Amino acid sequence: MSGISFEPVQPVRAYERVVEQVELALLRGDLKAGERLPSERDLMKQLAVSRSTVREALRVLESHGVVRSRPGDPNGPVVLALGPAPLRKSLQRLATGDGVSLSELLQFRLLLEGPAAFLAAELRSDRDLAAMQAAISAMRQSVDKGLDEFAGADVDFHDAMATASGNRMVRVCAEVVRGVALNLITDKMKEHQEPKELMDRWVARHEAVFEAIRRQDGRLASNLMQSDILEFYAPWLSNEDQAVLGRFVEGMSTTLIDSAPDVHGNEVI
Amino acid sequence: MSGISFEPVQPVRAYERVVEQVELALLRGDLKAGERLPSERDLMKQLAVSRSTVREALRVLESHGVVRSRPGDPNGPVVLALGPAPLRKSLQRLATGDGVSLSELLQFRLLLEGPAAFLAAELRSDRDLAAMQAAISAMRQSVDKGLDEFAGADVDFHDAMATASGNRMVRVCAEVVRGVALNLITDKMKEHQEPKELMDRWVARHEAVFEAIRRQDGRLASNLMQSDILEFYAPWLSNEDQAVLGRFVEGMSTTLIDSAPDVHGNEVI
DNA sequence: CCATATTTGTCCGTATGTATT
DNA sequence: GAATACATACGGACAAATATG
DSSP: OOOOOOOOOOOOOHHHHHHHHHHHHHHTTSSOTTOBOOOHHHHHHHTTOOHHHHHHHHHHHHHTTSEEOOTTOTTOOEEOOOOSHHHHHHHHHHHHSTTOOHHHHHHHHHHHHHHHHHHHHHHOOHHHHHHHHHHHHHHHHTTSSOHHHHHHHHHHHHHHHHHHHTOHHHHHHHHHHHHHHHHHHHHHHTTOSOHHHHHHHHHHHHHHHHHHHHTTOHHHHHHHHHHHHHHHHGGGSOHHHHHHHHHHHHHHSOTHHHHSOOTTOSOOO | OOOOOOOOOOOOOHHHHHHHHHHHHHHHTSSOTTOBOOOHHHHHHHTTOOHHHHHHHHHHHHHTTSEEOOTTOTTOOEEOOOOSHHHHHHHHHHHHSTTOOHHHHHHHHHHHHHHHHHHHHHHOOHHHHHHHHHHHHHHHHTTSSOHHHHHHHHHHHHHHHHHHHTOHHHHHHHHHHHHHHHHHHHHHHTTOSOHHHHHHHHHHHHHHHHHHHHTTOHHHHHHHHHHHHHHHHGGGSOHHHHHHHHHHHHHHSOTHHHHSOOTTOSOOO
């Protein structure tokens, strides 16, 4: 008997091969951002397929953020610089759908934003510091403007920090997970009793993180960021989940947090 | 003058509206995995568009892993359970393309696999332990079988560990980043002088990580995993990148590593 | 098992609005 | 402004594949 193992064959549709060819050219460097693809009619001649097939392939590539085609453009579809948009969509789908719990989302967010704070402390530029400072100012000013504005400024701070980390994958993943996690609790959050007191406390906490980043104290920044996030979501977690995530933050952190001054100004539970 | 601000309008193509409707139904729970969409002809009647438009929308949804349609199926396209495949593709595109450096990839991998090791130590089941054990055995047996088999077994170990962590997003992201990072150095790696000695050492290191996970020592497992990964890629990093990542691992780790016994059995640099 | 109806995959032709020259 | 080439969207057609009786 032969050692060859056969595998079930699946029909490869015509439009898929067109997509493959374009992606291959993109991967090999034959096609770079800003360049143009041939027009649909030229493609249909070169690839020896019908116009519908070419169009289906172009729609798929367009949905992946690879190309963009406009009606009437004689130059043909333009090759785009690959951005984080598709990653955002697919990660969001995976995070929202299925049965991903808030606890699992928080795990992911903690392990992203902790190191992000550390890297931001190490690598932050003056522009980064200014952006974070501006976000904190916006947070302080929007305490009286309502919860939605405050949440927006909060997102701006986290994103500025992630940008300062210099790691694009961390930034995109953190952005998505943050949004999904917020969506899970945003409706319950509006019924909070004393929102202003809560917001004031959160401004102070973010200022502490910012101060650690400014002083380039990465370990402190990471620890503060993780414990802040965890405490923020704690009310919506079960006791077991709180315990697991607490051990996670504790375990992934240095012991610095124990000897650090009580920068939060809050009672330690 | 009015306070209304108008914004430039962009043409929304017909197929996009179709995709939106399907995705909305999926998000609202009206459509669940395993259910079927109407046939193309039914959709074209319900949505009042041509069949081409319906088909373009279906191709986009199919490329996103949302549905799958087979020729001749009278029941219509089937709604799939959303899996990690699209996330894998988009993250891979972002990681390979653009100008993502090996250093940036490693940052991401370190902050994923460190916590993954920690969580695996906390949550590992007997099945997980068996899978990791099997992967390590395969590594040891494939030392003489060549580098490709060894690399495969190594991937199996990391994936088993990520599976044990219980966090699917961490698992998928780690898998992709691991693959991309390996691709960047896999050609240079084959010219190594003494591969067997290297492989022996790596088996020992993975055994140490496994032992920490078995003993549920999450901090040690995380520290070992991160320093192992860093040392593995060190030869292909510039001195500056080595310094940055070294401080990263050091900063994100506990001080346990300093007092831990020399489990690796190698000289400390 | 076979025959039939339905559906998908692919192709072709056409009308309309748009962007460039 | 006119001419040309383009994308969008529509409808019709045939072959291959599938499910059902």
